Amino acid sequence: MNEHTTVYDGRDLGCTYSKTESIFKLWAPDAAKVTLALYQDAGNYNAAGEVTVHTDGLEIGMKSLNNGIWFLRFYGDLAGRYYMYKIEGDDGSIRYVADPYSRAVSANGSRSAIINMQNWNPSGWEEDQRPPMRGAQDAVLYELHVRDFSSDPDAGFQYKGKFKAFTETGLRDRDGNAIGIDHLAELGVTHVHLLPVFDFKTVNELQDDDSGSSEPEYNWGYDPQHLNVPEGSYATDPTVPGVRILEFKEMVMALHRKGIRLIMDVVYNHTYSVEQGPFEAAAPGYFYRRDAEGRLTNGSGVGNELATERPMVRKYILDSVRYWAEEYHVDGFRFDLMGLIDTGTIEQVTEMLHREVDPSLIIYGEPxxxxxxxLQQQTLKGTQRGRGFAVFNDHFRGALKGDSDGGGKGFATGQQGLESAVLEGVKGAVHDFTDSPLETINYVTVHDNLNLWDKVLLTQGLRDEAGFREIRDGRLTDGGSLREAVEQSDPYRSVDHDHIMGSETVKRAVLANGIVLTSQGIPMIQAGEELLRTKYGDHNSYRSGDLINTIRWQNKRRFKPVFDYYRGLITLRKNHPAFHMTSREQVEKHLEVLRCRDNTVAYRLKDFANGDTWKNIIVIYNANRDQIRLDIPFSITGWKVAVNAEHAGDQALELLVDEAVTVPALSMMVLYEEIGGTPRPTKRVDFQYERPDGKYEGWNLWVWGTGLGEQRLDFVQVEHGRAVASMTVPAYTKRIGYIVRLNEWEAKDVDEDRYIDLSHIQGTTTVLIQSGSELVKRIS
Known part of the structure; x- marks a missing residue:
């Protein structure tokens, strides 16, 4: 098929149902004949859970219209029936395929189903509202697999591994700690990012989880089959097409009622199969990219890639995301392998969703x-600039943890010399690949590769001590029982259970995500990291089952201080807009670097950054195995500590009145300065700088001294031919040094350091600095 073939722009492809009639439309521009096959039931399943015979239906010829559309209107109520398209080609080929625009399907997606969608809305669905949100700047993302959330056999979920598990409230562990959806609300995340929840191929939905004969089948779901239908294995009854729809919507409602939005992980870059899927049969040679010899290209790594740059493929994606956002109230989308989707398509998706559905929806993906x-127009890092969507920041990820599966180290795991790379991530990559911090997704680990705890153990040489063995495709590579290997391992041998937050491995894991949660940009954590989740060293657990992947809720009781620390950091972030600035200009204006060397990154968010109620905030990351001592700017009211090595939040833990702070090894600290409070005794120095030429643009003071540290002081105005600046210092300050310089050391007024004696000064003193003079005059 020519990629410039006829296109159709209507929004009514698929089956449009009503009680009096159903209208079927299929885009199949090169088909010789298309017939609708209607069925009374889902068909006969073989032992593999597949229906292979589809010739037993009532077959009705469809009419060919313009723009490649085949059309049929069927009068009567077809709810409860199933259908497929019989497509005949010019070469005499005959294929029975499900509808590419299926809204409901039979178990394992074997046939398309016709249902009355309204009948499968849960009670209260029409009143469901997205939790209020200004935009992406408020987001804290939590990446989660539906089954992992509730498959723990000891957690007390009724609906293990199902959508409905999200509706179960009031669940507690034996110490009374909230688990399940109540845990998510307590943690404070704003969005749950679910791994694929559309209908995927590799789990047999007819398998009985409770049969006891074997482990339930498991997959992450990156093997798309029906992209507009919820996955049946997550439903309590996949054989009734409406049940999965009802229960998906119940999950959405439950999350929304807890103040949590839902991000859907979508895979529009490839399909599980070309020949077995509906696209190739409906439009041969159109939906998939091929090379010059006509062979399928493999940018996905799994055998095919969708040609998203072609109009009808792009249309399919646009129609699909709109459908999920409108029909299921989904709050955003994460695009798998976004680099395989042309930037024009992602841009149109973003613009359409923001304009026509909700401007607060979040769109992001893997660049x-x-x-x-x-594909020429790949959506890679940098292509998102100014286009309203975000991309994963693997630069920041690598700087924090090192490589993804090996022993390579990062800032938080023991590698020196990465301070600048970390600082770049802290700034929201605005000097790297973004125009705004809202264009970067900051994270340390997600479902791919080693999770955070296992990565820390590996970098610290503790993998063998933990008893991890090599796992591949859900099996031990050297044979034996995976269950026994898990039971015999001890992932937390390195943890001092009497002082959990004092253990080095805990410190490194918490520091890594502590940096993510206090950086500019959109933070994401992987489910269970707040519970020190392990996957027993499995770096690719996509089919390793519950034994490896389940979230073990007992870890909340075991590692409650870790959970409390994460919750405190999220509270801090949500309550203080200084941590989620929205523009490069804001970052450049309000983020001042205090130290970026010696395994330390420290900075100040100053002058009520982004409208914060705190005047100044200091954030310090110490990746050394020893404590550090850091000079901090003088504060009239002192610095309050909101985060230290043991506790996190947005309330004062202690008050510091010194101009230096001690930061423990492998920890972070957040200090803040408020307006109000009891002022400390101070002195004020007013500077007047006089130049014969009267040109003051770019000139500033570099000052230092007791209680100050080194800092820049800008002249705020010109009065009577002199530039004026003021600074306040502690009352005990005896001397301050200064240099008058142009911009960032382009020139100095006088080469030598100059000093002002304040030993006998109380209150305010005014000094005159005359250009070219090494003397300073006190004039009051």
Whole structure:
């Protein structure tokens, strides 16, 4: 098929149902004939859970219209029936395929289903509202797999591994700690990012989880089958097409009522199969990219890639995301392998959703591919600039933890010399690949590769001590029982259970995500990191089952201080807009670097950054194995500590009145300065700087001294031919030094350091600095 073939722009492809009639439309521009096959039931399943015979239906010819559309209007109520399209090609080929625009399907997606969608709305669905949100700047993302959330056999979930598990409230562990959806609300995350929840191929939905004969089948779901239908294995009854729809919506409602939005992980870059799927049969040669010899290209790494740059493929994606956002109230989308989707398509998706659905929806994805692709307009880092969507920041990820699966170290795991790379991430990558911090997703680990705890153990040489063995495709590579290997391992051997937050491995894990949660940009944590979740060293657990992947809720009781620390950091972030600035200009104006060397990154968010109620905030990350001592700017009221090595939040833990702070090894600290409070005794120095030429633009003071540290002081105005600046210092300050310089050391007025004696000064003193003179005059 020519990629410039006829297109259709209507929004009514698929089956449009009503009680009096159903209208079927299929885009199949090169088909010789299309017939609708209607069925009374889902068909006969074989032992593998597949229906292979589809010739037993009532077959009705469809009419060919303009723009490649095949059309049929069927009078009567078809709810409860199933259908497929019989597509005949010019070469005599005959294929029975499900509808590419299926809204409901039978178990395992074997046939499309016709249902009355309204009948499968839960009670109160029409009143469901997205939790209020200004935009992406408020987001704290939590990446989660539906089954992992509730498959723990000891947690007390009724609906283990199902959508409905999200509706179960009031669940507690034996110490009374909230688990399940109540845990998510307590943690404070704003969005749950669910791994694929559309219908995927590799789990047999007819398998009985409770049969006891074997472990339930498991997959992450990156093997798309029906992209507009919820996955049946997450439903309590996949054989009734409406149940999965009802229970998906119940999950959405439950999250919304807890103040949590839902991000859907979508995979529009490839399909599980080309020949077995509906796209190739409906439009041969159109939906998939091929090379010059006509062979399928493999930028996805799994055998095919969708040609998203072609109008009808792009339309399919636009129609699909709109459908999920409108029909299911989904609050945003994460695009798998976004590098395989042309930037024009992502831009149109973003613009359409923000304009026509809700401007607060979040769109982001992976700015890379899984292999070589002929696509020219790949959506890579930098292509998102100014386009309203975000991309994963693997630069920041690598700087924090090192490589993804090996022993390579990062800032938080023991590598020196990465302070500048960390600082770049802290700034929201605004000097790297973004125009705004809202264009970067900051994270340390997600479902791919080693999770955070296992990565820390590996970098610290503790993998063998933990008893981890090599796992691949859900099995031990050297044979034996995976269950026994898990039971015999001890992932937390390195943890001092009497002082959890004092253990080095805990410190490193918490520091890594502590940096993410206090940086500019959109933070994401992987489910269970707040509970020190392990996957027993499995770096690719996509089919390793519950034994490896389940969230073990007993860890909340075991590691409650870790959970409390994460919750405190999220509270701090949510309550203080200084941590989620929205523009490069804000970052450049309000983020001042205090130290970026010696395994330490420290900075100040100053002058009520982004409208914060705190005047100044100091954030310090110490990745050394020893404590550090850091000079901090003088504060009239003193600095209050909101975060230290043991506790986190937005309330004062202690008050510091010194001009230096001790930061314990492998920890972070957040200090803040408020307006109000009891002022400390101070002195004020007023500077007047006089130049014969009267040109003051770019000139400033570099000052230092007791209680100050080194800092820049800008002249605020010109009065009577002199530039004027003021500073306040502690009352005990005896001397301050200064240099008058141009911009950032382009020139100095006088080369030598100059000093002002304040030993006998109380209150305010005014000094005159005359250009070219090494003397300073006190004039009052």
């Amino acid at each position: 890379w591919t899984g292999g070589e692709t002929p």
